[in-house]
Amino acid sequence: MNSKATQALEAFQSGMNCAQSVLLPYSTDYNFDGNLAYQISSGFGGGMGRLQKTCGAVTGAFMVLGIHNCKKYSNHQLQTDNNRILIQEFNRKFVLEHNSTNCDELITCNLNTEEGQAYAEKNKVKEKICEKCIIDAIEIIESLIK
Template sequence: MDRVQKALDLFYIGYNCSQSVFAAFSDLFGIPEQQALLLSSGFGAGMGGLREKCGAVTGMFLLAGLAHDGYDRTDIQSKKELYDWIKQLDQEFTQKMGTTCCRELLTNAKCLVKENPSERDEKYYQKRPCALFVETAAKMVQEHLLPHLKEEKA
């Protein structure tokens, strides 16, 4: 299954950017798609319309936590390793896209930044750069997280 395409397909049928990235890979971590869509539903539009951290990035971060198996609350080293991994993913997305801030990503693409969700129609998809962010995050998940998953489960 092409997980990047699945993320894009989910986005193009109306799921938010975080849901699209998270749900495209969630089954690999034992989380059914419907549950993944529910868990990540509040993270779209830069965290529930706040236009802060890009939802595609938060979907990727959720998957990173799963791929790392989280951390034991008493294991500071494991916590640091996860946080360092998150920082590396954040830095790479920033290098590729210029920022991880939803508001800035949209402004840089000369899109009107609105607090409330927009209707998803052909016009929306032509104007908004969000599919590119979903694709970029999904490719990063494939490149950085899935090999780790395979190593751990092998």
């Protein structure tokens, strides 16, 4: 596991959500304010505010890719075009590995119910599924930005 993935897992295990955990390890590389990034990404965990839509590891990755392209290209059109290319390729690779980018489909329970919370805890969903999504998100990012 690479150092970014290790940092992301440590962040997640310390209580950050999946989007924060994927985004924050890149703050030094791309010279952005980690505290502001933490705040901006705070609503993206649990599939965006626990709506269980797009996985937070995925939305965090999209943020990283956007920052990457904005730092790499000064032209807005090149930023936009390359964001689309990298995000679509990220999505393709993530879906190949996980069959979905939707939190509810990935974890197969409703985190907004007591039953879903109990299922998640009993089946170690965070450890078995969310952590794998975070690691895979980092690995895909790394493959795309090199």
